[in-house]
Amino acid sequence: MQREELxxxxxxxxxxxxxxxxxxxxxxxxxxADDTQRAYMxxxxEVMLQQTQVSRxxxxFPRFLPNRIFRGKVIDLLRDHPRGLTLAGIGRES
Incomplete structure (x- = not known):
């Protein structure tokens, strides 16, 4: 059997x-439908999963999703929102 088939x-x-x-x-x-929005979510x-367990x-995530429709650039989102907002509730409040 060839390597490619294996x-x-x-x-x-x-x-x-x-x-x-x-x-x-x-x-x-x-x-x-928007690929940019999908990529952002x-x-x-992925960031949330780096911070805490999958079960949490x-x-x-479903509570986060409806409140975070993002239509700009990620850099704008990061500039306009304090770090605490993005990590609040996932075990990294400090």
Missing amino acids: VRRFVEKIWQWYAKNKRTLPWRDLQI ILVS VQLL
Whole structure:
């Protein structure tokens, strides 16, 4: 069997396992048409996940989502919002 075929089968098995075993997480299936907005919300989920456990982010992300429709540049968002606001409620209030 060729290396390429082995790699293809391995990747296929991993995707099959993922389809069967993945956790339902609110940031995985965002119903947002705007790619920039989707990328921003995924970035937010990644930052939140760096700060605390997945179970806590699962509770907080849906509450965060409706209040954070972002239409500008990320740099503007960071400039206009204090650090405490972005991390509040995920175990990093200080």
